[in-house]
Amino acid sequence: MTDAKETVEIKRGLKGVYFERSATTFIDGRAGELRYRGYSIHDLAEHSTFEETAYLLLNGELPTAGELNEFDQRLKAARQLPTPLFDIIRAVRDAHPMDVLRTAVSALSAFDPDVADNSAASTLDKGVRLTSQVPMIVGAHHRIRNGLEPVPASPTLGHAANFLYMLKGEPPSDDAAKLMDTDMILHAEHGSNASSFTARVVASTDANLHAAITAAIGALSGPAHGGAAENVMKMALEVGDAANAAEYVKRKRGNREPVMGFGHRVYRAEDPRARHMRAGVEKLSKEMGQPQWYEILQAIVEAMRPYSRHGVNVNVDFYAGVVYHLHGIPEDLFVPIFAVGRVPGWTIQVVEQMANNILIRPLTHYNGPGPRAYVPLNDRI
Numbered sequence: 001m002t003d004a005k006e007t008v009e010i011k012r013g014l015k016g017v018y019f020e021r022s023a024t025t026f027i028d029g030r031a032g033e034l035r036y037r038g039y040s041i042h043d044l045a046e047h048s049t050f051e052e053t054a055y056l057l058l059n060g061e062l063p064t065a066g067e068l069n070e071f072d073q074r075l076k077a078a079r080q081l082p083t084p085l086f087d088i089i090r091a092v093r094d095a096h097p098m099d100v101l102r103t104a105v106s107a108l109s110a111f112d113p114d115v116a117d118n119s120a121a122s123t124l125d126k127g128v129r130l131t132s133q134v135p136m137i138v139g140a141h142h143r144i145r146n147g148l149e150p151v152p153a154s155p156t157l158g159h160a161a162n163f164l165y166m167l168k169g170e171p172p173s174d175d176a177a178k179l180m181d182t183d184m185i186l187h188a189e190h191g192s193n194a195s196s197f198t199a200r201v202v203a204s205t206d207a208n209l210h211a212a213i214t215a216a217i218g219a220l221s222g223p224a225h226g227g228a229a230e231n232v233m234k235m236a237l238e239v240g241d242a243a244n245a246a247e248y249v250k251r252k253r254g255n256r257e258p259v260m261g262f263g264h265r266v267y268r269a270e271d272p273r274a275r276h277m278r279a280g281v282e283k284l285s286k287e288m289g290q291p292q293w294y295e296i297l298q299a300i301v302e303a304m305r306p307y308s309r310h311g312v313n314v315n316v317d318f319y320a321g322v323v324y325h326l327h328g329i330p331e332d333l334f335v336p337i338f339a340v341g342r343v344p345g346w347t348i349q350v351v352e353q354m355a356n357n358i359l360i361r362p363l364t365h366y367n368g369p370g371p372r373a374y375v376p377l378n379d380r381i
Protein backbone atom coordinates (compact mmCIF):
# COMPACT_ATOMS: atom_id res chain seq x y z
CA MET A 1 0.00 0.00 0.00
CA THR A 2 1.47 3.41 -0.96
CA ASP A 3 0.37 6.67 0.60
CA ALA A 4 -0.19 9.08 -2.34
CA LYS A 5 0.69 12.25 -0.42
CA GLU A 6 3.93 11.17 1.23
CA THR A 7 4.98 8.14 -0.87
CA VAL A 8 5.36 5.99 2.23
CA GLU A 9 5.16 2.34 1.35
CA ILE A 10 3.42 0.34 4.04
CA LYS A 11 3.99 -3.41 4.17
CA ARG A 12 1.09 -4.51 6.34
CA GLY A 13 1.90 -7.56 8.42
CA LEU A 14 5.50 -7.15 7.18
CA LYS A 15 4.48 -9.44 4.29
CA GLY A 16 7.45 -10.29 2.10
CA VAL A 17 9.89 -8.17 4.16
CA TYR A 18 13.39 -9.52 4.90
CA PHE A 19 14.64 -7.98 8.13
CA GLU A 20 17.70 -10.15 8.85
CA ARG A 21 19.86 -13.03 7.65
CA SER A 22 19.66 -16.47 9.28
CA ALA A 23 21.81 -19.58 8.88
CA THR A 24 19.23 -21.88 10.46
CA THR A 25 16.16 -22.47 8.30
CA PHE A 26 15.65 -22.31 4.53
CA ILE A 27 12.08 -22.07 3.23
CA ASP A 28 11.01 -21.94 -0.42
CA GLY A 29 7.29 -21.23 -0.20
CA ARG A 30 6.60 -21.70 -3.91
CA ALA A 31 8.41 -25.03 -4.18
CA GLY A 32 7.18 -26.17 -0.73
CA GLU A 33 10.70 -26.81 0.56
CA LEU A 34 11.95 -26.64 4.13
CA ARG A 35 15.48 -27.35 5.35
CA TYR A 36 17.10 -27.06 8.77
CA ARG A 37 20.80 -26.18 8.43
CA GLY A 38 20.70 -27.50 4.84
CA TYR A 39 19.02 -30.83 5.69
CA SER A 40 15.64 -31.57 4.11
CA ILE A 41 12.74 -31.74 6.57
CA HIS A 42 11.78 -35.03 4.89
CA ASP A 43 15.13 -36.65 5.72
CA LEU A 44 14.94 -35.36 9.27
CA ALA A 45 11.30 -36.47 9.75
CA GLU A 46 12.09 -39.93 8.43
CA HIS A 47 15.55 -40.61 9.88
CA SER A 48 16.30 -38.22 12.73
CA THR A 49 15.08 -37.89 16.31
CA PHE A 50 13.98 -34.75 18.13
CA GLU A 51 17.18 -34.82 20.20
CA GLU A 52 19.39 -35.04 17.10
CA THR A 53 17.40 -32.31 15.31
CA ALA A 54 17.57 -30.04 18.37
CA TYR A 55 21.36 -30.55 18.45
CA LEU A 56 21.54 -29.72 14.75
CA LEU A 57 19.54 -26.52 15.19
CA LEU A 58 21.46 -25.35 18.26
CA ASN A 59 24.96 -26.31 17.05
CA GLY A 60 24.74 -26.07 13.27
CA GLU A 61 25.92 -29.62 12.51
CA LEU A 62 24.57 -33.12 12.98
CA PRO A 63 26.16 -34.68 16.07
CA THR A 64 28.50 -37.67 16.14
CA ALA A 65 27.25 -40.61 18.22
CA GLY A 66 29.30 -39.38 21.20
CA GLU A 67 28.05 -35.81 20.87
CA LEU A 68 24.44 -36.99 20.62
CA ASN A 69 24.83 -39.15 23.71
CA GLU A 70 26.30 -36.26 25.68
CA PHE A 71 23.52 -33.89 24.50
CA ASP A 72 20.90 -36.47 25.42
CA GLN A 73 22.41 -36.73 28.93
CA ARG A 74 22.26 -32.94 29.29
CA LEU A 75 18.59 -32.91 28.27
CA LYS A 76 17.78 -35.70 30.73
CA ALA A 77 19.74 -34.03 33.55
CA ALA A 78 17.71 -30.85 32.94
CA ARG A 79 14.39 -32.66 33.59
CA GLN A 80 13.82 -30.77 36.83
CA LEU A 81 11.44 -28.06 37.95
CA PRO A 82 12.00 -25.95 41.09
CA THR A 83 9.50 -26.95 43.80
CA PRO A 84 7.79 -23.51 44.05
CA LEU A 85 6.89 -23.78 40.37
CA PHE A 86 4.33 -26.47 41.18
CA ASP A 87 2.59 -24.02 43.55
CA ILE A 88 2.51 -21.41 40.80
CA ILE A 89 1.01 -23.95 38.39
CA ARG A 90 -1.56 -24.91 41.04
CA ALA A 91 -2.51 -21.25 41.52
CA VAL A 92 -3.35 -20.82 37.82
CA ARG A 93 -4.50 -24.39 37.11
CA ASP A 94 -7.85 -23.36 35.58
CA ALA A 95 -6.36 -21.12 32.89
CA HIS A 96 -5.75 -22.30 29.31
CA PRO A 97 -2.61 -24.50 29.24
CA MET A 98 -0.85 -21.93 27.03
CA ASP A 99 -1.49 -19.21 29.61
CA VAL A 100 -0.23 -21.55 32.33
CA LEU A 101 2.86 -22.36 30.26
CA ARG A 102 3.58 -18.68 29.62
CA THR A 103 3.24 -17.90 33.34
CA ALA A 104 5.41 -20.85 34.39
CA VAL A 105 8.21 -20.10 31.89
CA SER A 106 8.18 -16.50 33.04
CA ALA A 107 8.42 -17.69 36.67
CA LEU A 108 11.30 -20.04 35.83
CA SER A 109 13.45 -16.97 35.24
CA ALA A 110 13.44 -16.41 39.00
CA PHE A 111 15.11 -19.79 39.57
CA ASP A 112 17.65 -19.95 36.74
CA PRO A 113 21.04 -18.87 38.12
CA ASP A 114 22.17 -17.66 34.69
CA VAL A 115 19.02 -15.77 33.81
CA ALA A 116 20.78 -12.46 33.09
CA ASP A 117 23.80 -13.94 31.30
CA ASN A 118 23.15 -13.24 27.62
CA SER A 119 26.38 -14.80 26.31
CA ALA A 120 25.84 -17.30 23.48
CA ALA A 121 27.10 -20.22 25.61
CA SER A 122 24.81 -19.39 28.51
CA THR A 123 21.80 -18.74 26.24
CA LEU A 124 22.31 -22.11 24.56
CA ASP A 125 22.57 -23.80 27.99
CA LYS A 126 19.35 -22.13 29.12
CA GLY A 127 17.75 -23.22 25.84
CA VAL A 128 18.67 -26.83 26.63
CA ARG A 129 17.22 -26.48 30.13
CA LEU A 130 14.00 -24.94 28.80
CA THR A 131 13.73 -27.66 26.12
CA SER A 132 13.46 -30.16 28.99
CA GLN A 133 11.41 -27.98 31.34
CA VAL A 134 8.65 -26.88 28.95
CA PRO A 135 7.24 -30.42 28.44
CA MET A 136 7.48 -30.97 32.21
CA ILE A 137 5.33 -27.87 32.82
CA VAL A 138 2.72 -28.99 30.29
CA GLY A 139 2.65 -32.50 31.79
CA ALA A 140 2.55 -31.30 35.43
CA HIS A 141 -0.24 -28.81 34.75
CA HIS A 142 -2.34 -31.40 32.94
CA ARG A 143 -2.03 -33.79 35.87
CA ILE A 144 -2.72 -31.10 38.48
CA ARG A 145 -5.85 -29.81 36.72
CA ASN A 146 -7.16 -33.37 36.67
CA GLY A 147 -6.61 -33.78 40.40
CA LEU A 148 -3.57 -36.02 39.91
CA GLU A 149 -0.01 -35.75 41.18
CA PRO A 150 2.62 -34.71 38.59
CA VAL A 151 4.64 -37.66 37.30
CA PRO A 152 8.40 -37.38 37.96
CA ALA A 153 10.36 -37.33 34.69
CA SER A 154 11.77 -40.61 33.45
CA PRO A 155 15.58 -40.74 33.57
CA THR A 156 15.69 -43.08 30.57
CA LEU A 157 12.89 -42.33 28.06
CA GLY A 158 13.56 -40.19 24.99
CA HIS A 159 12.25 -36.62 24.86
CA ALA A 160 8.92 -37.32 23.09
CA ALA A 161 8.24 -40.54 25.02
CA ASN A 162 9.00 -38.83 28.34
CA PHE A 163 6.56 -36.03 27.49
CA LEU A 164 3.75 -38.55 26.84
CA TYR A 165 4.74 -40.40 30.02
CA MET A 166 4.49 -37.24 32.14
CA LEU A 167 1.11 -36.47 30.58
CA LYS A 168 -0.47 -39.89 31.01
CA GLY A 169 1.50 -41.54 33.81
CA GLU A 170 2.44 -44.58 31.75
CA PRO A 171 5.11 -45.09 29.09
CA PRO A 172 3.71 -44.76 25.53
CA SER A 173 3.90 -47.43 22.83
CA ASP A 174 6.89 -47.19 20.48
CA ASP A 175 4.56 -46.08 17.64
CA ALA A 176 2.98 -43.31 19.72
CA ALA A 177 6.39 -42.08 20.88
CA LYS A 178 7.72 -42.12 17.30
CA LEU A 179 4.78 -40.12 15.95
CA MET A 180 5.17 -37.50 18.72
CA ASP A 181 8.91 -37.40 18.04
CA THR A 182 8.25 -36.75 14.32
CA ASP A 183 5.71 -34.07 15.22
CA MET A 184 8.29 -32.31 17.37
CA ILE A 185 10.92 -32.47 14.61
CA LEU A 186 8.42 -30.87 12.21
CA HIS A 187 7.64 -28.08 14.69
CA ALA A 188 11.19 -27.46 15.94
CA GLU A 189 11.97 -24.40 13.83
CA HIS A 190 10.40 -22.32 11.06
CA GLY A 191 12.29 -19.13 10.32
CA SER A 192 10.76 -15.82 11.29
CA ASN A 193 7.22 -16.95 12.05
CA ALA A 194 5.22 -14.75 14.42
CA SER A 195 6.46 -16.32 17.68
CA SER A 196 10.13 -16.47 16.63
CA PHE A 197 9.94 -12.90 15.38
CA THR A 198 8.45 -11.93 18.74
CA ALA A 199 11.35 -13.69 20.50
CA ARG A 200 13.81 -11.73 18.32
CA VAL A 201 12.07 -8.42 19.04
CA VAL A 202 12.37 -9.06 22.78
CA ALA A 203 16.00 -10.22 22.46
CA SER A 204 16.80 -7.13 20.39
CA THR A 205 16.25 -4.98 23.49
CA ASP A 206 18.97 -7.03 25.28
CA ALA A 207 16.32 -8.80 27.36
CA ASN A 208 17.10 -12.41 28.32
CA LEU A 209 16.05 -15.78 26.85
CA HIS A 210 13.32 -16.39 29.44
CA ALA A 211 11.72 -13.04 28.55
CA ALA A 212 11.98 -13.82 24.82
CA ILE A 213 10.45 -17.29 25.14
CA THR A 214 7.69 -16.07 27.49
CA ALA A 215 6.70 -13.53 24.82
CA ALA A 216 7.02 -16.14 22.05
CA ILE A 217 4.57 -18.42 23.91
CA GLY A 218 2.09 -15.54 23.98
CA ALA A 219 2.44 -15.06 20.22
CA LEU A 220 2.10 -18.78 19.54
CA SER A 221 -1.16 -19.05 21.48
CA GLY A 222 -3.29 -17.30 18.85
CA PRO A 223 -5.39 -19.30 16.35
CA ALA A 224 -3.68 -17.75 13.31
CA HIS A 225 -0.40 -19.30 14.50
CA GLY A 226 -0.31 -22.24 16.92
CA GLY A 227 -4.00 -22.50 17.65
CA ALA A 228 -4.91 -23.94 14.25
CA ALA A 229 -4.56 -27.64 15.20
CA GLU A 230 -7.06 -27.18 18.04
CA ASN A 231 -9.53 -25.59 15.64
CA VAL A 232 -9.01 -28.28 12.98
CA MET A 233 -10.12 -30.94 15.45
CA LYS A 234 -13.18 -28.86 16.36
CA MET A 235 -13.89 -28.59 12.62
CA ALA A 236 -13.52 -32.37 12.09
CA LEU A 237 -15.93 -33.01 14.96
CA GLU A 238 -18.39 -30.46 13.58
CA VAL A 239 -18.23 -31.94 10.05
CA GLY A 240 -18.81 -35.36 11.62
CA ASP A 241 -18.94 -37.28 8.34
CA ALA A 242 -16.98 -37.06 5.08
CA ALA A 243 -20.27 -36.55 3.20
CA ASN A 244 -20.76 -33.18 4.98
CA ALA A 245 -17.33 -31.75 4.09
CA ALA A 246 -18.24 -30.00 0.81
CA GLU A 247 -21.24 -28.28 2.39
CA TYR A 248 -19.13 -27.18 5.39
CA VAL A 249 -16.43 -25.64 3.17
CA LYS A 250 -19.05 -23.92 1.00
CA ARG A 251 -20.64 -22.35 4.06
CA LYS A 252 -17.31 -21.19 5.48
CA ARG A 253 -16.17 -19.66 2.22
CA GLY A 254 -19.63 -18.13 1.71
CA ASN A 255 -19.11 -16.31 5.03
CA ARG A 256 -15.50 -15.50 3.95
CA GLU A 257 -14.21 -17.36 7.00
CA PRO A 258 -10.86 -19.21 6.81
CA VAL A 259 -10.93 -22.99 6.84
CA MET A 260 -8.61 -24.00 9.66
CA GLY A 261 -5.39 -25.82 8.79
CA PHE A 262 -5.27 -24.21 5.34
CA GLY A 263 -3.23 -21.28 4.11
CA HIS A 264 0.16 -20.02 5.13
CA ARG A 265 1.98 -16.72 5.00
CA VAL A 266 4.97 -18.28 3.23
CA TYR A 267 3.88 -21.50 1.49
CA ARG A 268 2.05 -21.31 -1.79
CA ALA A 269 2.54 -25.05 -2.40
CA GLU A 270 1.58 -27.63 0.22
CA ASP A 271 3.40 -27.17 3.53
CA PRO A 272 6.14 -29.85 3.27
CA ARG A 273 5.59 -30.83 6.91
CA ALA A 274 1.97 -31.83 6.29
CA ARG A 275 2.68 -35.10 4.48
CA HIS A 276 4.39 -36.67 7.49
CA MET A 277 1.42 -36.03 9.75
CA ARG A 278 -1.01 -37.09 6.99
CA ALA A 279 0.74 -40.48 6.89
CA GLY A 280 0.40 -40.63 10.69
CA VAL A 281 -3.34 -39.88 10.61
CA GLU A 282 -3.95 -42.45 7.88
CA LYS A 283 -2.10 -45.22 9.73
CA LEU A 284 -3.36 -44.39 13.20
CA SER A 285 -7.02 -43.86 12.30
CA LYS A 286 -7.14 -47.22 10.51
CA GLU A 287 -5.26 -49.04 13.29
CA MET A 288 -7.57 -47.58 15.93
CA GLY A 289 -10.72 -48.50 14.01
CA GLN A 290 -11.66 -44.82 13.49
CA PRO A 291 -11.07 -44.35 9.74
CA GLN A 292 -13.67 -41.57 9.65
CA TRP A 293 -11.12 -38.97 10.78
CA TYR A 294 -8.83 -39.54 7.84
CA GLU A 295 -11.84 -39.65 5.50
CA ILE A 296 -13.24 -36.37 6.86
CA LEU A 297 -9.88 -34.59 6.50
CA GLN A 298 -9.37 -35.86 2.96
CA ALA A 299 -12.91 -34.81 2.00
CA ILE A 300 -12.16 -31.30 3.31
CA VAL A 301 -8.94 -31.23 1.25
CA GLU A 302 -10.98 -32.26 -1.81
CA ALA A 303 -13.55 -29.52 -1.16
CA MET A 304 -10.72 -26.97 -0.80
CA ARG A 305 -9.09 -28.07 -4.08
CA PRO A 306 -10.31 -24.98 -6.03
CA TYR A 307 -8.41 -22.72 -3.60
CA SER A 308 -5.19 -24.63 -4.13
CA ARG A 309 -4.85 -22.76 -7.46
CA HIS A 310 -4.60 -19.57 -5.40
CA GLY A 311 -1.91 -21.01 -3.14
CA VAL A 312 -4.18 -22.03 -0.26
CA ASN A 313 -3.16 -25.56 0.74
CA VAL A 314 -3.00 -27.66 3.88
CA ASN A 315 -0.46 -26.63 6.50
CA VAL A 316 1.27 -28.73 9.16
CA ASP A 317 -1.52 -28.21 11.68
CA PHE A 318 -4.22 -29.71 9.48
CA TYR A 319 -3.29 -33.30 10.31
CA ALA A 320 -1.53 -32.84 13.66
CA GLY A 321 -4.73 -32.26 15.65
CA VAL A 322 -6.30 -35.57 14.67
CA VAL A 323 -3.10 -37.41 15.60
CA TYR A 324 -3.24 -35.89 19.08
CA HIS A 325 -6.97 -36.64 19.35
CA LEU A 326 -6.40 -40.28 18.47
CA HIS A 327 -3.77 -40.40 21.21
CA GLY A 328 -6.43 -39.24 23.67
CA ILE A 329 -4.86 -35.79 24.13
CA PRO A 330 -7.41 -33.02 24.83
CA GLU A 331 -7.71 -30.16 22.32
CA ASP A 332 -6.37 -27.43 24.59
CA LEU A 333 -3.01 -29.25 24.76
CA PHE A 334 -2.47 -29.09 20.99
CA VAL A 335 -0.80 -25.66 21.02
CA PRO A 336 1.36 -26.48 24.07
CA ILE A 337 2.63 -29.54 22.15
CA PHE A 338 3.69 -27.16 19.36
CA ALA A 339 5.51 -25.08 22.01
CA VAL A 340 7.24 -28.18 23.41
CA GLY A 341 8.75 -28.83 19.97
CA ARG A 342 9.59 -25.19 19.20
CA VAL A 343 11.91 -24.36 22.15
CA PRO A 344 15.16 -25.15 20.22
CA GLY A 345 13.91 -22.98 17.32
CA TRP A 346 13.13 -20.00 19.56
CA THR A 347 16.47 -20.43 21.31
CA ILE A 348 18.57 -20.39 18.15
CA GLN A 349 16.67 -17.42 16.75
CA VAL A 350 17.48 -15.51 19.95
CA VAL A 351 21.14 -16.60 19.82
CA GLU A 352 21.37 -15.41 16.20
CA GLN A 353 19.71 -12.11 17.09
CA MET A 354 22.08 -11.54 20.01
CA ALA A 355 25.15 -12.42 17.94
CA ASN A 356 24.57 -9.47 15.61
CA ASN A 357 22.10 -7.42 17.55
CA ILE A 358 20.20 -4.37 16.42
CA LEU A 359 17.08 -3.00 18.08
CA ILE A 360 14.03 -4.08 16.03
CA ARG A 361 11.90 -1.00 15.87
CA PRO A 362 9.87 -0.38 12.69
CA LEU A 363 7.60 2.61 12.04
CA THR A 364 3.87 3.22 11.83
CA HIS A 365 2.74 5.94 9.48
CA TYR A 366 0.54 8.43 11.33
CA ASN A 367 -2.89 8.97 9.79
CA GLY A 368 -4.71 10.58 12.73
CA PRO A 369 -5.87 14.22 13.14
CA GLY A 370 -3.56 17.14 12.28
CA PRO A 371 -2.20 19.56 14.93
CA ARG A 372 -4.92 20.74 17.35
CA ALA A 373 -5.09 23.31 20.16
CA TYR A 374 -5.32 21.72 23.64
CA VAL A 375 -8.70 22.55 25.26
CA PRO A 376 -8.71 22.73 29.09
CA LEU A 377 -11.01 20.14 30.69
CA ASN A 378 -13.60 22.67 31.92
CA ASP A 379 -13.92 24.23 28.47
CA ARG A 380 -14.74 20.97 26.69
CA ILE A 381 -18.34 20.33 25.72
Ligand SMILES: CC(C)(COP(=O)(O)OP(=O)(O)OC[C@H]1O[C@@H](n2cnc3c(N)ncnc32)[C@H](O)[C@@H]1OP(=O)(O)O)[C@@H](O)C(=O)NCCC(=O)NCCS
Binding pocket: 013, 223, 224, 225, 226, 228, 257, 258, 259, 260, 261, 262, 263, 264, 265, 266, 307, 310, 312, 315, 316, 317
Ligand atom coordinates in the same frame (compact mmCIF):
# COMPACT_ATOMS: atom_id res chain seq x y z
C1 LIG B 1 -2.17 -18.58 8.22
C2 LIG B 1 -2.93 -17.35 7.73
C3 LIG B 1 -3.18 -16.41 8.92
C4 LIG B 1 -2.06 -16.64 6.68
O1 LIG B 1 -2.65 -15.44 6.41
P1 LIG B 1 -2.08 -14.43 5.30
O2 LIG B 1 -0.68 -14.74 4.92
O3 LIG B 1 -2.31 -13.07 5.84
O4 LIG B 1 -2.95 -14.76 4.04
P2 LIG B 1 -4.23 -13.97 3.61
O5 LIG B 1 -5.17 -13.93 4.76
O6 LIG B 1 -3.80 -12.67 3.02
O7 LIG B 1 -4.82 -14.91 2.50
C5 LIG B 1 -4.58 -14.78 1.11
C6 LIG B 1 -5.80 -15.30 0.38
O8 LIG B 1 -6.00 -16.70 0.67
C7 LIG B 1 -7.26 -16.92 1.31
N1 LIG B 1 -7.06 -17.82 2.45
C8 LIG B 1 -6.02 -17.80 3.29
N2 LIG B 1 -6.16 -18.74 4.24
C9 LIG B 1 -7.33 -19.36 3.97
C10 LIG B 1 -8.01 -20.42 4.61
N3 LIG B 1 -7.52 -21.01 5.70
N4 LIG B 1 -9.18 -20.80 4.09
C11 LIG B 1 -9.67 -20.21 2.99
N5 LIG B 1 -9.06 -19.21 2.33
C12 LIG B 1 -7.89 -18.79 2.83
C13 LIG B 1 -7.69 -15.55 1.84
O9 LIG B 1 -9.10 -15.46 1.92
C14 LIG B 1 -7.11 -14.61 0.82
O10 LIG B 1 -7.96 -14.57 -0.29
P3 LIG B 1 -8.32 -13.16 -0.98
O11 LIG B 1 -7.00 -12.66 -1.51
O12 LIG B 1 -9.32 -13.53 -2.02
O13 LIG B 1 -8.86 -12.30 0.12
C15 LIG B 1 -4.28 -17.73 7.09
O14 LIG B 1 -4.04 -18.57 5.98
C16 LIG B 1 -5.22 -18.43 8.07
O15 LIG B 1 -5.90 -17.77 8.85
N6 LIG B 1 -5.27 -19.81 8.06
C17 LIG B 1 -6.08 -20.55 8.97
C18 LIG B 1 -5.37 -20.71 10.30
C19 LIG B 1 -4.21 -21.68 10.21
O16 LIG B 1 -4.36 -22.77 9.72
N7 LIG B 1 -3.06 -21.25 10.75
C20 LIG B 1 -1.88 -22.10 10.87
C21 LIG B 1 -0.75 -21.60 10.05
S1 LIG B 1 0.61 -22.76 10.15
